[in-house]
Amino acid sequence: MKRLKDKVVIITGAAGGMGAAEAKLFAQEGAKVMATDNNVELLKEWVLTAQLEGLNISYLKLDVTSQLDWDQVAVKTVELFGKIDILINNAGIYPGFVNCESTTMELWNKVMATNITGPFIGCKTIIPFLRNSGSGAIVNIASIAGLVGGNGTAYSSSKGALCLLSKDLAVELAKDNIRVNTICPGGVLTPMTEALLKSPEMSDMIKNMSPQGRIADPIEIAWGALYLASDEASFVTGTELVIDGGSVCR
Numbered sequence: 001m002k003r004l005k006d007k008v009v010i011i012t013g014a015a016g017g018m019g020a021a022e023a024k025l026f027a028q029e030g031a032k033v034m035a036t037d038n039n040v041e042l043l044k045e046w047v048l049t050a051q052l053e054g055l056n057i058s059y060l061k062l063d064v065t066s067q068l069d070w071d072q073v074a075v076k077t078v079e080l081f082g083k084i085d086i087l088i089n090n091a092g093i094y095p096g097f098v099n100c101e102s103t104t105m106e107l108w109n110k111v112m113a114t115n116i117t118g119p120f121i122g123c124k125t126i127i128p129f130l131r132n133s134g135s136g137a138i139v140n141i142a143s144i145a146g147l148v149g150g151n152g153t154a155y156s157s158s159k160g161a162l163c164l165l166s167k168d169l170a171v172e173l174a175k176d177n178i179r180v181n182t183i184c185p186g187g188v189l190t191p192m193t194e195a196l197l198k199s200p201e202m203s204d205m206i207k208n209m210s211p212q213g214r215i216a217d218p219i220e221i222a223w224g225a226l227y228l229a230s231d232e233a234s235f236v237t238g239t240e241l242v243i244d245g246g247s248v249c250r
Contacts, residue, residue: 004029012118017191017218018222029226070121085137093111093115111154116161142159143159182241187207189216210246
């Protein structure tokens with residue numbers, strides 16, 4: 001049986017990496033997926049291929065920092081699919097290991113806008129639609145940087161805030177049968193990390209973060225998101241699922 005049969009899902013940051021992997025996996029599991037990203041050309045490229053393969057995936061441009069964009073995505077998703085059941089806040093940016101003294105206000109504001117304000121606007125916009133569906137699930141993709149220090153001031157702060165946003169919403173929305181959880185990945189092979197891996201020194205450092213000596217494939221994060229979004233996790237809310245190959249054990 002399909003684990004997300006007839007569920008309607010919005011996924012942000014889906015032009016590639018974890019977001020694209022989540023969108024494809026969710027569709028394979030029976031969901032109707034609205035994949036969104038600011039890079040609509042890259043998004044469109046793989047979605048059209050997925051549609052030819054029979055997957056029920058549509059796409060829309062979304063700047064997660066724009067309330068207007070979020071409103072349009074919500075309305076168009078309901079017009080197309082009739083409801084919204086699941087929100088995956090996957091979009092995020094990583095500026096590198098920038099310490100506090102080197103973090104400019106411009107960099108701080110940019111990271112915060114995408115990594116925490118974006119998910120906040122998304123949740124605020126989509127919650128009424130989840131409530132109308134009678135139940136729902138929100139999965140926020142944070143990072144182990146939100147749990148441990150040493151990963152850059154703005155990035156770590158934004159991901160830590162995202163973990164606490166999930167916990168606060170989990171308490172607030174339990175009465176509405178809406179679950180809210182966080183995934184904290186370690187290193188993942190995405191377009192964002194591929195540039196870093198071109199440096200042998202940075203590549204070795206990222207891979208050696210994990211006792212397994214490697215970084216994750218995006219599908220390994222998508223499997224975790226699938227579990228948290230599915231009815232199998234009906235009693236799971238307000239938690240962080242760490243998928244990091246054992247990095248935070250050290």
